[in-house]
Structure formats: structure tokens, C-alpha cells
Amino acid sequence: MSAPSPKENVAVSEDEVKKLGEFLRNETNPLKARFRALFTLRNINNLLAIQQIGDCFSDPSALLKHELAYCLGQMQSHEAIPILASVLNNLEEHPMVRHEAAEALGAIGGEDCLQILKKYSQDKVTEVAETVELALARICHVQEYANLKQSSPYFSVDPAFPLKGCSDVELLTTMLMNEKLSLYQRYQAMFTLRDLATPESIEAIGKGLKASSALFRHEIAFVLGQLQNSQSIEVLTENLKDLGENEMVRHECAEALGAIGTKECEAILKEFLADEKRVVKESCEVALDICEYEMNGNFQYADGLQTILKQS
Ligand SMILES: [Fe+2]
Ligand SMILES: [Fe+2]
Structure with a gap:
């Protein structure tokens, strides 16, 4: 999820990191608060924080677990490789979680991750x-x-690097939508368009929500969430409302709407708070929390350490 980003390093004691871990793993805590604890651990980014996150993979929420894997990838520490490898290796695990574990190994990179990933290049789950x-x-x-x-x-840390020096929106749009190109090249076009961040480039990205790969569509939604531009509300809502859409895509559309964070987004997210798909329902819960943060904007989303510790 494109959660608000760390602005500074957080200095905390070992004891506090362990308490954050306990808070994260406690299923009786509201999911939105557990997400805040997770993002605080991500920002702390040391070995103990990685262990605390790794110990949470037995949770029943696929949404939470996919975010654990995402955060471990963003932290880019080699210590997380065995944790992520075992998540990817668990064929019983939700595809969204295994997908995020694979992506995280790609973000960490290096020869070890390359060798692990190679074993899954023919995985039965298309998204994986x-x-x-x-x-x-x-x-x-x-x-x-x-x-x-x-x-x-x-x-x-994105799954592909943008194309340096390319600002031709028409050409990039053609690349983005050309299903004959490799996914990596199309992702490169996507991130180049994102970094241009003009009304034209944002509109072009939105077209990707109609592409045939669910994985591709979910990344499009993620990027639109990063851009936080209200011009994307309509296209994101369309995919969220489509009950036949892949739940991973609907989840990412919900979270992107939360990141855009307008009153309109809030109203749409509330409509899906009781969605039949657990991943979608929980995404709306967390997205509404982000939405509230975006609308008030007066405290830092992931520095709630003291607030979290007070609650624990
Ligand atoms: Fe996600
Ligand atoms: Fe993802």
C-alpha cells in the first residue's frame, strides 16, 4: 500500500520494538491500528523489527500478511530473505501474499533472491x-x-525502473498498453508516466485498469494511489465496484481511493465496508483510516509509536 512515507528515522528501545510487535500480532486490536504499528516497525528498520514482522505471518488476514511482505521488501534487508522465501514456498498461502513475498525478494535483489525466485517462474498461480x-x-x-x-x-522501491529521459506520453502509453511487450517493459512505461505526473500522464496510467493482466491492473491502481490525484477517482471506483474484478485489484483500488482522500473517496469506501471479500472489506477499513489522515493531515501517519504503546 502506498502508505504515508517515513520522514525521519525513529529512535526506539528494544523493549518498545517488542511491544510494537506484540501489538501488531494481537488480533483483538483494530486492523487499522495494527497497520500503523507495522509501518512504524518498517520505519525503525532493524533486525529486531524484521523479526517482529516475520513472526506475524501466522495471522488469518491475507491483507495484513501481504502488507508484512511488502514492508519487508521496502526495508531491503537481507535478514528478511528466509522469511520471504518460506512465505513464497507456502502453496496454501493466499496468492496476494505469495505475490508480495516474490516482489519483496525482487526489491531486496542479489544472487540469493535470484536463485530462490527462479524456482517459481512457472508457478501455477498467474499472479505469482x-x-x-x-x-x-x-x-x-x-x-x-x-x-x-x-x-x-x-x-x-518499485518493481521496475523508469525509462530515463523519456517524456513522450503518447509513446509511453503505447508501451504501457502493448501486451506483446514484456511485463517489465510495460511496468517501466508505467513508472515513467508516474514520475511525469502530468494530467495527461495520469490519464494514460488510468487506461491500464482495462489491461488483461490482473497483476498489471493492481499495480496501476497502486501507482494511482501514489499519485493521489482526484482525476483518478472515477476509474478506480469503476474497478472497485466491479464484483467480478480480481480481489487484489479491488483491494488496491480501495487503498488508492483512501490515499486520494477526499470526501467523495470516503463515501465510496464506506459503501464497501461490508464487502463479501474479506480482503476488500479490510482494505476499505484501512483505506478509510488513511483517508481520515489525508483529510486532516495534522499528524504523521506512521509515527504513532507513543500512541500505540499507550494502547498496549
Ligand atoms: Fe496491496
Ligand atoms: Fe502488490
């Missing part, structure tokens, strides 16, 4: 196999350009 294809391409891209570092304006 496609994620592995992307993650392998990303790792090779980094290796080819001698440990290329990403500098996303959104503080995110």
Missing part, C-alpha cells in the same frame, strides 16, 4: 508467476547497471 518474471527482470536490471539505486519521488 508474473511477479517472479518481473522480480527476476528487476534483479538482472540492477546487476547489469552495477547496483543501480532507485530514487523514487515516492520513497518506494
Whole structure:
């Protein structure tokens, strides 16, 4: 999820990190508060924080677990590799969680992750196999350009690097929608359009919500969430409202609407708070919390350490 990003490093004691972990794992806590605890652990980003996150993978919420994997990828620490490898290896696990574990291994990169990922390139679950294809391409891209570092304006480690110096929206749109190109190339077009962040480029990204790959559509929704532009409300709502749409896509549309955070988004999200799909319902709960944050904007989303510790 494109949660509000860390603005500064958080200095905390071991005891506080453990308490955050306990709070995160406690199923009786509201999901939105557990997400805040998770993002605080992500920002702390040390070995103990990684262990606390890793210990939460037995939770029943696929939404929470996919976010655990996402955060471990964003932290880019090699310590998380065995945790993510075992999540990917669990064929009983929800596809969205396995997808995020594969993507996280791609974000960490290096030879170890490459070898793990290779075993899943023919995975039976399309979203997983496609994620592995992307993650392998990303790792090779980094290796080819001698440990290329990403500098996303959104503080995110993305599944593909933008195309440097390309600002031709028409060409990028053609690339984005060309299903004959590799997923990696199409993702590159997507992130280039994102970084241009003009009304035209945002409109072009929105067209991707009609592409045939569910994985691709979910990433489109994620990127629209990062852009936080109200011009995307309509297209995101359309996919969220489509009950036949893949739940991973509907989830990402809900969270993107939360990130855009207008009154209109709030009203739409409330409509799906009782959705039949647990992942969608929970996404709306968390998205409404982000929405509230965006509308008030007077406290930092993931620095609620003291607030969380007071509650625990
Ligand atoms: Fe997600
Ligand atoms: Fe994802």
C-alpha cells in the first residue's frame, strides 16, 4: 500500500520494538491500528523489527500478511530473505501474499533472491508467476547497471525502473498498453508516466485498469494511489465496484481511493465496508483510516509509536 512515507528515522528501545510487535500480532486490536504499528516497525528498520514482522505471518488476514511482505521488501534487508522465501514456498498461502513475498525478494535483489525466485517462474498461480518474471527482470536490471539505486519521488522501491529521459506520453502509453511487450517493459512505461505526473500522464496510467493482466491492473491502481490525484477517482471506483474484478485489484483500488482522500473517496469506501471479500472489506477499513489522515493531515501517519504503546 502506498502508505504515508517515513520522514525521519525513529529512535526506539528494544523493549518498545517488542511491544510494537506484540501489538501488531494481537488480533483483538483494530486492523487499522495494527497497520500503523507495522509501518512504524518498517520505519525503525532493524533486525529486531524484521523479526517482529516475520513472526506475524501466522495471522488469518491475507491483507495484513501481504502488507508484512511488502514492508519487508521496502526495508531491503537481507535478514528478511528466509522469511520471504518460506512465505513464497507456502502453496496454501493466499496468492496476494505469495505475490508480495516474490516482489519483496525482487526489491531486496542479489544472487540469493535470484536463485530462490527462479524456482517459481512457472508457478501455477498467474499472479505469482508474473511477479517472479518481473522480480527476476528487476534483479538482472540492477546487476547489469552495477547496483543501480532507485530514487523514487515516492520513497518506494518499485518493481521496475523508469525509462530515463523519456517524456513522450503518447509513446509511453503505447508501451504501457502493448501486451506483446514484456511485463517489465510495460511496468517501466508505467513508472515513467508516474514520475511525469502530468494530467495527461495520469490519464494514460488510468487506461491500464482495462489491461488483461490482473497483476498489471493492481499495480496501476497502486501507482494511482501514489499519485493521489482526484482525476483518478472515477476509474478506480469503476474497478472497485466491479464484483467480478480480481480481489487484489479491488483491494488496491480501495487503498488508492483512501490515499486520494477526499470526501467523495470516503463515501465510496464506506459503501464497501461490508464487502463479501474479506480482503476488500479490510482494505476499505484501512483505506478509510488513511483517508481520515489525508483529510486532516495534522499528524504523521506512521509515527504513532507513543500512541500505540499507550494502547498496549
Ligand atoms: Fe496491496
Ligand atoms: Fe502488490
